[in-house]
Amino acid sequence: MSKNNEVQSTAVNLICDGTSITGDIQASRDIRIDGFLNGKMKVNGKVVVGNTGKIQGDVHCKTIDVSGMVEGNIFASEMVNLKNSAVILGNITTDKISVEPGAKFTGSCKMGEPAPKKMKKSKENHKSSFEKRKQQTTSLAKYSGLAFQMIAIILLVLFGGFQLDKYLENEFPLFTIIGAFGGVVLSLYFALKDLLKK
Structure with a gap:
């Protein structure tokens, strides 16, 4: 089999800027959203929401980096990173969170074991x-x-x-x-x- 036909284990799913998807997404690998997703997302890895990315729906993942917008609840088992341009309208449940100055977050945050x-x-x-x-x-x-x-x-x-x-x-x-x-x-x-x- 040639190298061009082999799937790399580090491959990342990508929804490009200008692409709009309506429906739920399940992914076993990392995914980057630069377009628009209207639906739930379950990822067994990392989610990156770029500056132009927007998600309307809940996100379940290990880690998430948000530079764009998420209108829904985020459930990250390991880490949430909110960049300075991030806008979150929903609740966050995670083990660790990092928020840069300028990020906008409207909702509640639960960290670690629920009290x-x-x-x-x-x-x-x-x-x-x-x-x-x-x-x-x-x-x-x-x-x-x-x-x-x-x-x-x-x-x-x-x-x-x-x-x-x-x-x-x-x-x-x-x-x-x-x-x-x-x-x-x-x-x-x-x-x-x-x-x-x-």
Whole structure:
């Protein structure tokens, strides 16, 4: 095969000044825009927008150098370079950015790892720890209430048995003992009923 027919690995796609394209572009190599593109662009390399170049649409690439105009969002995984004649109307998401004096940029810029995800995660952690504390407090209140209920039932039935023994003038505290045993059984019954209900 002759050298003239071989495709060089460093070849660059080019949209020349005066050329207008409507539609999305996907490229596995670098691309230079000196003309007009109305559509989305996905490039696995570098995008160069020359002084006369204009893109209306989102751009996804590794790096981008802009001297012309981009009306859309830029997503560059590595680097964005805005030259002094650059005009950007859209948001930029990238790892690094370089802006020369004179470049015009209207939009927002996110660099590195997105902060909202970290904040959201810490909010979720805070929410889950709050929920755990709330559950612990609810459990403590529930079991404290059950203990108080059990003690109250035992004391009430015990007091009733004591008063009955006193009224009947029993020498052996039969009703007091039965009341204590009955109070324990009754309090356990109500405690289990409450636990199974919740």
